[in-house]
Amino acid sequence: xxxxxxxxxxxxxxxxxxxxxxxxxxxxxxxxxxxxxxxxxxxxxxxxxxxxxxxxxxxxxxxxxxxxxxxxxxxxxxxxxxxxxxxxxxxxxxxxxxxxxxxxxxxxxxxxxxxxxxxxxxxxxxxxxxxxxxxxxxxxxxxxxxxxxxxxxxxxxxxxxxxxxxxxxxxxxxxxxxxxxxxxxxxxxxxxxxxxxxxxxxxxxxxxxxxxxxxxxxxxxxxxxxxxxxxxxxxxxxxxxxxxxxxxxxxxxxxxxxxxxxxxxxxxxxxxxxxxxxxxxxxxxxxxxxxxxxxxxxxxxxxxxxxxxxxxxxxxxxxxxxxxxxxxxxxxxxxxxxxxxxxxxxxxxxxxxxxxxxxxxxxxxxxxxxxxxxxxxxxxxxxxxxxxxxxxxxxxxxxxxxxxxxxxxxxxxxxxxxxxxxxxxxxxxxxxxxxxxxxxxxxxxxxxxxxxxxxxxxxxxxxxxxxxxxx
Amino acid sequence: xxxxxxxxxxxxxxxxxxxxxxxxxxxxxxxxxxxxxxxxxxxxxxxxxxxxxxxxxxxxxxxxxxxxxxxxxxxxxxxxxxxxxxxxxxxxxxxxxxxxxxxxxxxxxxxxxxxxxxxxxxxxxxxxxxxxxxxxxxxxxxxxxxxxxxxxxxxxxxxxxxxxxxxxxxxxxxxxxxxxxxxxxxxxxxxxxxxxxxxxxxxxxxxxxxxxxxxxxxxxxxxxxxxxxxxxxxxxxxxxxxxxxxxxxxxxxxxxxxxxxxxxxxxxxxxxxxxxxxxxxxxxxxxxxxxxxxxxxxxxxxxxxxxxxxxxxxxxxxxxxxxxxxxxxxxxxxxxxxxxxxxxxxxxxxxxxxxxxxxxxxxxxxxxxxxxxxxxxxxxxxxxxxxxxxxxxxxxxxxxxxxxxxxxxxxxxxxxxxxxxxxxxx
Numbered sequence: 001x002x003x004x005x006x007x008x009x010x011x012x013x014x015x016x017x018x019x020x021x022x023x024x025x026x027x028x029x030x031x032x033x034x035x036x037x038x039x040x041x042x043x044x045x046x047x048x049x050x051x052x053x054x055x056x057x058x059x060x061x062x063x064x065x066x067x068x069x070x071x072x073x074x075x076x077x078x079x080x081x082x083x084x085x086x087x088x089x090x091x092x093x094x095x096x097x098x099x100x101x102x103x104x105x106x107x108x109x110x111x112x113x114x115x116x117x118x119x120x121x122x123x124x125x126x127x128x129x130x131x132x133x134x135x136x137x138x139x140x141x142x143x144x145x146x147x148x149x150x151x152x153x154x155x156x157x158x159x160x161x162x163x164x165x166x167x168x169x170x171x172x173x174x175x176x177x178x179x180x181x182x183x184x185x186x187x188x189x190x191x192x193x194x195x196x197x198x199x200x201x202x203x204x205x206x207x208x209x210x211x212x213x214x215x216x217x218x219x220x221x222x223x224x225x226x227x228x229x230x231x232x233x234x235x236x237x238x239x240x241x242x243x244x245x246x247x248x249x250x251x252x253x254x255x256x257x258x259x260x261x262x263x264x265x266x267x268x269x270x271x272x273x274x275x276x277x278x279x280x281x282x283x284x285x286x287x288x289x290x291x292x293x294x295x296x297x298x299x300x301x302x303x304x305x306x307x308x309x310x311x312x313x314x315x316x317x318x319x320x321x322x323x324x325x326x327x328x329x330x331x332x333x334x335x336x337x338x339x340x341x342x343x344x345x346x347x348x349x350x351x352x353x354x355x356x357x358x359x360x361x362x363x364x365x366x367x368x369x370x371x372x373x374x375x376x377x378x379x380x381x382x383x384x385x386x387x388x389x390x391x392x393x394x395x396x397x398x399x400x401x402x403x404x405x406x407x408x409x410x411x412x413x414x415x416x417x418x419x420x421x422x423x424x425x426x427x428x429x430x431x432x433x434x435x436x437x438x439x440x441x442x443x444x445x446x447x448x449x450x451x452x453x454x455x456x457x458x459x460x461x462x463x464x465x466x467x468x469x470x471x
Numbered sequence: 472x473x474x475x476x477x478x479x480x481x482x483x484x485x486x487x488x489x490x491x492x493x494x495x496x497x498x499x500x501x502x503x504x505x506x507x508x509x510x511x512x513x514x515x516x517x518x519x520x521x522x523x524x525x526x527x528x529x530x531x532x533x534x535x536x537x538x539x540x541x542x543x544x545x546x547x548x549x550x551x552x553x554x555x556x557x558x559x560x561x562x563x564x565x566x567x568x569x570x571x572x573x574x575x576x577x578x579x580x581x582x583x584x585x586x587x588x589x590x591x592x593x594x595x596x597x598x599x600x601x602x603x604x605x606x607x608x609x610x611x612x613x614x615x616x617x618x619x620x621x622x623x624x625x626x627x628x629x630x631x632x633x634x635x636x637x638x639x640x641x642x643x644x645x646x647x648x649x650x651x652x653x654x655x656x657x658x659x660x661x662x663x664x665x666x667x668x669x670x671x672x673x674x675x676x677x678x679x680x681x682x683x684x685x686x687x688x689x690x691x692x693x694x695x696x697x698x699x700x701x702x703x704x705x706x707x708x709x710x711x712x713x714x715x716x717x718x719x720x721x722x723x724x725x726x727x728x729x730x731x732x733x734x735x736x737x738x739x740x741x742x743x744x745x746x747x748x749x750x751x752x753x754x755x756x757x758x759x760x761x762x763x764x765x766x767x768x769x770x771x772x773x774x775x776x777x778x779x780x781x782x783x784x785x786x787x788x789x790x791x792x793x794x795x796x797x798x799x800x801x802x803x804x805x806x807x808x809x810x811x812x813x814x815x816x817x818x819x820x821x822x823x824x825x826x827x828x829x830x831x832x833x834x835x836x837x838x839x840x841x842x843x844x845x846x847x848x849x850x851x852x853x854x855x856x857x858x859x860x861x862x863x864x865x866x867x868x869x870x871x872x873x874x875x876x877x878x879x880x881x882x883x884x885x886x887x888x889x890x891x892x893x894x895x896x897x
Contacts, residue, residue: 044661046661046859047816047859049818049819049857049858052857060856060857061857066661068664085853085857088819088849088852088853089853091853092818092819092821092822092826092850092853125842125846130829130833152818153818174815175639175812175814175815176810176812176814176815176821176824176825177810177813177821177822177824177825178815179815179821
């Protein structure tokens with residue numbers, strides 16, 4: 001693979017790795033080559049016949065996904081002959097397609113649409129009443145719906161269940177133009193990675209039960225972020241929309257390719273964790289159970305900290321970014337306040353799988369460790385006993401241990417409403433992990449930066465701002 | 472005209488039983504076989520010029536040479552008995568009337584390639600043939616012909632297993648056959664970039680047609696020169712030619728290559744049924760170009776001659792069509808078959824066969840338009856040479872040849888010109 005050979009692509013001489021699949025080289029170098037069935041993680045299958053290229057000296061067009069690069073080969077990806085072949089094959093893909101783009105969730109990010117626009121528009125030569133029909137809403141089980149009529153039978157979804165999850169729930173049923181994708185009898189999608197087949201599907205055949213009929217994709221804006229559902233730190237695209245007169249709303253997460261972290265996929269749990277953003281958000285400040293202004297709540301908290309300096313405990317959480325942890329650490333050091341990151345409630349060994357999901361459902365424990373913040377139980381318990389004031393930062397420990405606060409004074413800063421709001425004297429809302437900037441350090445020690453693209457009507461003041469000034 | 476090599480025992484009563492088979496000379500080649508070195512056996516077969524009789528006609532010896540030598544993995548012989556090509560019913564005769572010939576052939580071929588396991592992938596619909604073959608294998612095991620040793624003479628383990636297909640035409644394609652045998656969906660595999668053997672569960676394997684394997688014992692027994700005395704220089708030996716359709720004596724006839732097609736139809740087939748005129752012949756199963764009666768008079772039954780007149784010998788299954796047959800209906804019948812049997816793996820074939828079927832259906836129902844013939848032509852062009860296997864090119868060759876050679880009959884449907892529907896009896 002390390003041997004470089006000279007090849008000619010569309011008249012331009014370039015160097016390419018010998019033996020690499022031509023399609024891989026073309027895609028890596030931004031040369032547009034239409035394809036449905038090839039995918040870097042699933043390899044070649046050769047069934048869609050869309051990636052045809054002209055190779056000089058070869059009688060017939062060849063598929064780029066099954067052509068290893070050879071010294072001196074000269075290929076054309078856009079000759080008249082290739083354009084015609086593409087158009088012809090696309091015509092066959094479309095003759096039995098329902099062309100129901102107006103009601104299809106894939107519209108706007110559909111490869112069939114894209115290629116149709118690229119290969120010159122043509123009138124259909126197939127009578128509508130002559131089209132084949134199949135089942136239009138098949139419940140595949142976990143989170144995924146199938147429309148068999150829209151399918152181009154690229155079998156990416158099947159190969160995903162065979163090669164990636166090893167769950168083998170899907171197969172092709174029947175033959176010829178009656179072929180459809182379906183689950184095997186009596187089975188349904190069961191893996192926690194099933195929704196990746198929705199991304200893999202190049203057309204509107206597989207749609208997410210969660211996202212479908214919710215939003216036209218061309219209204220969505222995207223920014224890259226880090227998934228907070230576990231310590232893997234998978235890279236995601238956050239698709240959100242701020243409609244006029246309404247607040248910014250997140251509609252879905254999609255994986256971003258990062259070969260060092262998550263590869264091409266994310267788990268369903270992480271993907272659906274965008275919902276936590278909208279439910280149970282803490283949006284107002286409270287003192288003694290009564291709603292109050294942010295300013296007043298922060299002021300009271302700072303006064304309490306000042307008057308209980310030697311008897312205060314800060315309890316931070318691995319949900320905070322490195323920058324937030326650092327700010328609090330500096331603040332605590334300056335005022336000699338003990339700082340604990342005790343948070344065993346986020347670790348659950350049964351959540352770990354052999355793909356991406358880890359046992360730790362918080363994103364930044366490694367960052368906390370790196371800063372030297374103690375997670376020791378004894379230290380935490382001792383300081384808690386001694387403390388008259390406990391300030392809790394995004395740490396849900398007291399959700400299940402509310403009795404422990406007793407008659408101590410307490411303040412908490414949360415983005416999500418804690419189970420028992422009443423047990424805290426002062427409650428301050430924080431921006432969620434998608435509404436702030438910062439870095440997380442994932443379980444493998446990789447630091448990843450995230451910058452929010454949310455445009456909330458009422459952005460909340462971040463932890464760094466609240467604690468950057470000393471008392 | 473008939474030359475009986477493979478079909479030698481077909482007419483003997485109860486030839487499928489071991490008792491009769493042994494009396495009729497079956498397994499006589501084994502003695503000579505065991506005295507030869509495997510390499511010499513392959514050399515003998517190569518020299519004989521034996522060609523694959525499943526339709527492709529590739530030389531058998533060089534194909535066997537593709538098996539890796541000194542590979543630690545077990546090697547397999549996969550016998551293709553999934554005979555499903557319309558108009559082809561020759562392998563069926565072998566398995567029905569002389570299954571021990573096939574077993575003898577498997578012994579010879581396996582020994583040549585150092586194979587200890589052979590599988591026979593038999594078409595699911597061949598129930599009688601399966602039963603006879605299975606029984607013959609049992610007989611051979613019980614008589615010690617195969618199993619732990621070959622006829623008790625040589626310490627060479629050989630197992631033969633029969634596997635029944637589930638009724639898919641495409642499983643006759645060798646790589647789809649292997650996929651099916653591996654327990655997967657019968658989809659053809661992508662072709663390798665250089666010449667190599669097949670891979671069965673990642674082990675080296677060779678796929679051969681039943682008739683090819685059944686031709687081997689004669690070559691071993693009598694030598695390659697004896698085999699080459701029949702047939703032509705490039706197409707040596709004999710082949711089982713099947714004749715069906717509008718002839719008086721349909722059936723399977725073993726002929727040396729190089730016979731004139733018309734003579735075969737007239738002499739062996741007994742001429743066209745009911746004294747009618749010959750209109751066309753599909754020469755080798757439906758996967759090759761049709762011949763008009765004029766072309767038939769020039770056709771000679773060997774691979775090269777057939778290629779020179781723009782068709783192929785295929786499986787040698789000739790379908791004879793008389794003057795009262797509507798060629799649009801012939802085309803519809805054939806495309807219906809292909810539409811039903813396309814495996815659906817790659818786009819051109821999956822959707823192309825269905826589309827042509829629909830267009831021809833409209834045509835036959837008097838809803839055709841001139842544009843339709845253009846559509847068929849375009850779809851055939853897209854299917855030709857742009858798919859994984861040769862199914863779609865086969866569709867293209869038969870459909871385009873019927874349309875181009877009998878275009879008047881198609882346009883007669885479109886223009887609703889009943890006078891030009893020449894096939895109708897007056």
